[in-house]
Amino acid sequence: MKKTILATCLIALPAHAQELVVYTYDSFTAEWGPGPQIEAAFEAECGCELTFVGVGDGAAMVSRLRLEGEGSDADVVLGMDTNLIAAAKESGLFAPAPSDLAAPDLPIEWTDDTFVPFDWSYFAFVYETEALDAVPASFAELAESDISIVIQDPRSSTPGLGLMMWVDTLFGEEAPAMWEGLSDNIVTVTSSWSEAYNLFLEGEADMALSYTTSPAYHLIAEEDAGKAAAIFEDGHYMQVEVAAALAGSDQPELAAEFLRFISTDAFQSILPVTQWMYPAYETELPEGYDSLAVPETALLLDPAEAAERRDAALARWQDALSR
Structure with missing residues (x-):
């Protein structure tokens, strides 16, 4: 041990x-x-x-x-x-x-x-590589699959807010349809990142909303190369x-x-x-970070636009997941 x-x-x-x-x-x-x-x-x-x-x-x-x-x-x-x-x-x-x-x-x-x-990092869904036969390459593929996910509440958690803005940035007025499609995948919505990620690690879901850098923890601290971040062709929202x-x-x-x-x-x-x-400032990265998946497309709203869109995005999220 x-x-x-x-x-x-x-x-x-x-x-x-x-x-x-x-x-x-x-x-x-x-x-x-x-x-x-x-x-x-x-x-x-x-x-x-x-x-x-x-x-x-x-x-x-x-x-x-x-x-x-x-x-x-x-x-x-x-x-x-x-x-x-x-x-x-x-x-x-x-x-x-x-x-x-x-x-x-x-x-x-x-x-x-x-x-x-x-x-900083990119939001992503983290999964166990040996547990999934097919890894979704987009939100649409995730919504069409039977893969279970845990996410965070955007009213209390910055990752949850990031996911909400990610979906809203990509789909806009069509976001409710995407949330409805994802609703069958969502096992639970937690108040914090740590609660959601622990549920994933305990096997309560196939994926957890986290970051593209999260697998570095398992690789470096646990010498476990079995976790990865699913990269979506849609692009990934930054935090x-x-x-x-x-x-x-x-x-x-x-x-x-x-x-x-x-x-x-x-x-x-x-x-x-x-x-x-x-x-956020130049420093040497430890070995293992060079093996992380990096999205081809980065998404980020400027603070003013994020604030302008937040209430409408939250209303869409709440309405879609309450059905």
């Missing part, structure tokens, strides 16, 4: 150390996620105390911040994506990013002056995850320091083997 030995390092902080509170999603803060390593690395540089607070999945963050308003305990929020940027900005709760940030290394041009990208500082933070300088830290190798090098996503 493969065993992992975790060494715990205690960093002595001065009694008057400043605290930076970062809201993020639960999987980021997990023992196996990037949070613990990033916490140790940043505290070693800042001489401060970094506290990650898990607040559900990414799409729930905007709702929580709206409820807390300017009295929120958060200094930084990490884990929303481009589909949520416009809604987040409408809240008026976020501060401009530092003007001296490094330029990200993304497949798209990044021009936002508030939100800082930290990782770019972001962080931003709160305007009401009582630690604005420390928040700005953390946003700068995101672009460093100390932060970025942790992501490919804990977050299992592509880094």
Whole structure:
């Protein structure tokens, strides 16, 4: 049995150390996620105390911040994506990013002056290669098959929101028909990515909505080459995850320091083997990433268009799956 030995390092902080509170999603803060390593690395540089607070999945963050308003305990929020940027900005709760940030290394041009990208990947359905006789190469083929899938709720989960925008981008007003076609395939709709992916791993479904980079975890961490991402000829919707500082933070300088830290190798090098996503800034990728399937066509709505289409897309999703 493969065993992992975790060494715990205690960093002595001065009694008057400043605290930076970062809201993020639960999987980021997990023992196996990037949070613990990033916490140790940043505290070693800042001489401060970094506290990650898990607040559900990414799409729930905007709702929580709206409820807390300017009295929120958060200094930084990490884990929303481009589909949520416009809604987040409408809240008026976020501060401009530092003007001296490094330029990200993304497949798209990044021009936002508030939100800082930290990782990215393509949404995809992940499957066990030995379990499927035929792998669907499009949404239409998936809908016509008897393959079972687990997906996430777009109201609480950024992958769920990404899938909804993926279908809406491809099919527009025909999206309800596609959702109706997929409804027989859907085993359940979960509130978070981790819940859905665990159901897939437990054999409750043939596929789970995840990322093209998810098989890297199984290949690198488990030495299991039996998981793969189905590549659709339709194209794949991208996710770019972001962080931003709160305007009401009582630690604005420390928040700005953390946003700068995101672009460093100390932060970025942790992501490919804990977050299992592509880094948003140039860093060396571990062996195994070069074997991942890469879609030929990338899809991504700009934040304004995503916000404009979101309510109608959600209504289509709810109506189709409620029938």
